[in-house]
Amino acid sequence: MEVHGQGWTKEAPARWDAAKAAAFGDLSPALFGLGTPADGEPLGDEWWRAEDGRGVIGYGRLDDSWGDAEILIVVHPDRRGEGLxxxxxxxLEHEAGRRHLNYVDNVVPLTHPRREEVSGWLRAHGFEEKADGELRKRVPRAVVT
Structure with a gap:
């Protein structure tokens, strides 16, 4: 699927690999509840890979349950700041809407080295912070194909 010149591919099955490790950069996957996966190890939840003509730009993860979805957005360190x-x-919102989910949410770990920056970015993109630190955004109800 082409999205604004970017490729968007669902990984089935999703596995830890060198491209994911490069996209996470200096951020440990354990920070996001992924443990310390070995190369080729399967990953839980649903993962999509975003690519352009220069390679992998990042990943999106969606874990839906109980009518909502926890999401993770990872952009390759060399491509951060480009709006990717x-x-x-x-x-991810498109996928959540297609599933008729209510909210997408994210919890930026307290130990994230850029916690305030990431939380601010999410708020700037319509997320509201709850008292427990969870950031959540209502999924648009547009008809999604």
């Missing part, structure tokens, strides 16, 4: 996180967020 918004593209990944848009695609």
């Amino acid at each position: 996180g918004a593209v990944v967020l848009d695609r």
Whole structure:
């Protein structure tokens, strides 16, 4: 699927690999509840890979349950600041809308080295912070194909 010039591919099955490790950069996957996966190890939840003509730009993860979805957005360190996180967020919201989910949410770990920056980015993209630190956004109700 082409999205604003970017490729968006569901990984089935999703596995830890060198491209994911590069996209996470200096962020440990354990920070996001992924443990310390070995190369080729399967990953839980649903993952999509975002690519352009230069390679993998990032990943989106969606874990839906109880009518909502926890999401994770990862953009390759060399590509941060180009607006690509918004593209990944848009695609995850599109998928959540297609499933008729109510909210997408994210909890930025307290130990995240750029916690305030990431939380601010999510708020700027329509997420509201709850008292427990969870950031959540209502999924648009547009008809999604």
